[in-house]
Amino acid sequence: MEFDIVVYNGIIVTVNPDFDIIDKGVVCIRNGMLDRIGPWDEDVEVPAADTVINAKGGIVMPGLVNTHTHLPMSLFRGLADDLPLMTWLNEYIFPAESKYINPESVRLATLLSCAEMILSGTTTCCDGYFYEDEVAKAVCDSGMRAVLGQGVIDFPAPGVPDPKNNIKTAVEFTEKWKGVNAAVTPSIFCHSPYTCSAETLKKAKDTAASKDLLFQIHVAETRNERDQIRSEYHVTPVKYLDKIGILDRHTLLVHDIWVDEEDMEIIAKRDAKISHNPESNTKLASGIAPVPEFIKAGITVGLGTDGCASNNNLDFFQEMDTAAKLHKVNTFDPTVLDAGRVIKMATIDGAKAIGLDREVGSLEAGKQADLIIIDINSPHLVPMYHPVSHIVYTAKGSDVTTSIVNGKLIMKDGSLLTMDIENIMKGVNRIADKIAGG
């Protein structure tokens, strides 16, 4: 056969540099790569392939890239809501983590999160948590693509009871997973400037830099954090990180809400990247990151859901919709973050933010074959004047029917092909029953 997979009869939203849209197109996949993307003529035979998929006039687009997750936290989905951040963390999340996070719960909850993401169109995520080795194995089993970082924090953590070993554990993870699986890129994830010392941060960043790895960190998420860092170091959290040498083009700053103009200039100058998590930030009442200004400053901004415990789902379509609307109302300007820009944030810019833009994030020949198909034959998607508008403002994760990662079909007609989801849900429910019982 000429190709492994051919997808035809779809509206191809390429998200290539010209944002080309092919009204009726075909995508040909060979050896895991996008080989040919172009118009499709009904009178011409569909190229021969082992698997031929008729998109039935639906939207074919790059798989979505979620730049910030804590995959195992789906275990705590909806455990506690509508609470002040510190009550939520100290009275619910931290105690539950210390009691119920272990290799088996991490494995099951990660598979659950991957299932949810695959079913709703996300093909790549960037994660940071504990027992990340289990996360990596589960991600591989699911067929998704991911950048993964073992969490570093200067407190006892699940799997790392002695914080003295936090960097060692994180580095071992990167060594174990470097080059093992094409779909997993190791990374280092430091929790935040208020939970890691300057020494920890510098050491972790130096290691990441020496190995050319992405360095992820939560920063400037809450007003409290900004005030705390200010009172301790007399600068904003972003300036503090810059002062100790953390910011460069391989640094992903997650949240970045409480920033000033100088912070933005610094981020732009260092070419550090931002992960914007509007649903988590609004649910926790943290604040609204100045995303339109970031973009104006030339900073790369990807979208993220954050963990399921503060969202409470991983549906990236809802995240796109929220991002587009939140910044419009926040600036009283309905033209900011237009649908095309938000799609870029959810695909190519997200891929760039986590260092994978040469591999994924757009449908271009030579890139890895990560794509999804959105069915448009539902009442809520009729009529369709502009597919770009529909992706952001109308479609839901449940409209995604097909998902291909690395040239492999991992979801077809809404069914997961890589895992026994019934058993995974049962396993997670068994643990959740214990959590609910206290």
Place this chain on the structure above:
Amino acid sequence: MEFDIVVYNGIIVTVNPDFDIIDKGVVCIRNGMLDRIGPWDEDVEVPAADTVINAKGGIVMPGLVNTHTHLPMSLFRGLADDLPLMTWLNEYIFPAESKYINPESVRLATLLSCAEMILSGTTTCCDGYFYEDEVAKAVCDSGMRAVLGQGVIDFPAPGVPDPKNNIKTAVEFTEKWKGVNAAVTPSIFCHSPYTCSAETLKKAKDTAASKDLLFQIHVAETRNERDQIRSEYHVTPVKYLDKIGILDRHTLLVHDIWVDEEDMEIIAKRDAKISHNPESNTKLASGIAPVPEFIKAGITVGLGTDGCASNNNLDFFQEMDTAAKLHKVNTFDPTVLDAGRVIKMATIDGAKAIGLDREVGSLEAGKQADLIIIDINSPHLVPMYHPVSHIVYTAKGSDVTTSIVNGKLIMKDGSLLTMDIENIMKGVNRIADKIAGG
């Protein structure tokens, strides 16, 4: 048979005054009414009924009440986005309305909107548009419940070329539909204080009051509107309406963003109701209504989607999620608009806002049988610690499997039982092709 329909083996979220939740319950329906709601014991036989539905452990709750729609505007879904309000209205929506809104397009697009609403759990809506007679017929065909108002505006409008006839047409509509169909309650809908003269508003309100009908009006939606009314009448839009006698307990104020404290006191004193439309308000960058303050002032607030052209869907689950999160971040307080409050806004408070709280909005014996079932056996709904949290923060419209209105099953296992949706979509697409072609 003892009952017409029995739903068993569900988690019953009653939204009764005590917000009772029955972990494993049964709902019995007879003659269109809720006859019995209570716990269900697996060892006891399910009550006999013509139709017996196993909720399979899913959530059974009152059908959702959407307090503000323009049903026929699904025809313009996504026609134009990311534009300043006046460009959007004057260059896209108004020209398309004047050219393509006619009885047949209104009928088809209303059926399409009803299909979308039924499929996503909404059982009642409150609508205002033109050719409302066609809207009413379509709503009846769909099996939904609705409060409907023929639009009044002091400009030539679809079906009412001479504005001199605007009130007459609206009143004729109310006379024609009074008592004709249990599911349709007529109403009068005046567009706004800046598109209707004081004389029009007073006359319309007097007629509504004399017939005990709901009076709907958009008000204080944009800063421009507030400034315009201020410069003309030297008061806020709400005070202007109060001065001319529009506000009472049968008045539904839609949007109410640009209000001050005195406005809130007036609204509370008059017991006027509010329809809050967070997705439309954010998408159009109109502003954020002070909903937590409305609630503190004792004002009844329902939720609404607004028309599909400014949302761009009618999924009320997304609307609930947006409402809960938007006000948290807007007040920096994660405890405001908790999930229970938002569910009330989407059910019983919405019903109260449109004058139907004695009929619907909660599952209580003696009320009309309007209910939905949410399937919870999907990865994104696992685990479930609190059904109330899941309804607002996790579930989507696509998780609704079953819908009953007025004791009649109108959707089962995700399939519409009242209409030929394929043909309706085809019909809408035919008109949309013309609109797209100019």
